[in-house]
């Protein structure tokens with residue numbers, strides 16, 4: 001086999017013909033590394049199933065079965081679009097220590113139990129005795145879970161063929177290596193090569209494989225974007241380590257929607273499903289304090305009520321600080337600009353801190369109004385009327401624009417005991433039922449006046 005030198009950026013997996021100090025694609029410094037790469041073209045061809053090679057009319061092709069199997073954990077099933085598709089390759093990313101190994105061991109245990117099948121758990125990071133200890137703690141000691149500490153791709157392939165498990169967990173793809181590739185484990189070539197092999201074995205044996213992927217300090221799945229392209233499903237685990245709960249979010253799914261989230265509470269006995277996430281995020285919300293407001297955000301098909309808190313205080317010297325946690329900083333800056341220009345809140349000489357309680361990240365524009373109200377509430381030192389939830393997107397002219405799924409949002413607020421909702425006035429007509437006190441608002445100034453106590 002001929003070995004050819006290639007140079008890859010370890011951040012973005014961009015390929016360059018020679019070593020460079022800076023990647024021309026993503027601009028990161030010292031990320032280009034030489035990797036000896038076997039020419040794999042030949043082997044890839046040989047491995048193909050000869051019968052599947054010829055193009056055929058699409059009507060003659062037998063589709064893969066839509067049948068999924070349950071992991072036995074309904075929040076995980078939900079994020080995967082209703083269960084695991086046989087033969088699929090799933091990637092789970094997340095910060096170190098967030099609970100990836102924990103949840104996958106639980107998934108291994110409960111899928112084994114629910115489906116009465118064998119499950120293989122391969123770890124390149126922990127010893128089998130460590131895994132056994134954790135399994136004890138999580139209550140998943142079962143003899144249909146096979147564990148091994150192995151990092152060599154061919155060996156793992158052999159185990160999969162020997163044991164024929166229904167589900168395989170590889171923890172993590174960055175520790176796996178293929179001895180034919182001379183690059184270090186975790187490098188672009190290794191990760192790609194190992195994923196490629198696992199993908200082949202998943203498809204040919206109809207085994208579902210879940211890979212753990214590390215996350216770089218920038219929050220990207222480590223190294224190769226290629227990894228995300230190769231797998232069928234990408235899941236992301238998030239949350240703040242100091243707090244108990246974790247979110248599982250779908251980022252890519254070839255077999256279903258990517259909008260669903262699963263919510264878990266991290267406890268001694270592992271990750272416990274949270275059936276009603278809003279109640280978890282609302283737990284602390286009892287007092288009326290200036291700066292705190294409850295918003296509604298849609299996570300997939302589920303509405304989630306979360307609290308946004310803002311603190312606006314006069315800044316000392318220099319440029320005022322602007323800090324946001326859990327929200328898009330640019331979006332927040334835009335909302336502050338609208339508040340300044342359209343509502344006349346002069347926050348130029350003030351520091352502003354905005355935080356989503358509980359460490360959730362919200363990307364939805366429907367929380368704009370909540371951000372505006374919390375800032376105004378803190379700035380004016382007037383609390384939001386108790387039992388009020390707000391929702392609406394803010395336009396540059398200060399108008400409140402309509403949001404999706406208004407009915408679901410309002411229903412959830414009612415369900416959690418809110419008495420009043422401020423919603424875009426354009427959406428009032430969409431509400432069919434007679435709900436709680438719902439007020440339509442047209443402009444951000446109007447909404448602030450109605451939301452804050454006199």
Ligand SMILES: Nc1ncnc2c1ncn2[C@@H]1O[C@H](COP(=O)(O)OP(=O)(O)O)[C@@H](O)[C@H]1O
Pocket residue numbers: 094095096097098099100101102103137241266267268269
């Ligand atoms: N004995 C324990 N009791 C409760 N929680 C624990 C215990 N041991 C570990 N944990 C929790 O599990 C987390 C580690 O999860 P782990 O699944 O190893 O993360 P990852 O695989 O994503 O790096 C730790 O951050 C800690 O919060």
Ligand SMILES: [Mg+2]
Pocket residue numbers: 100101102125171
């Ligand atoms: Mg781990």
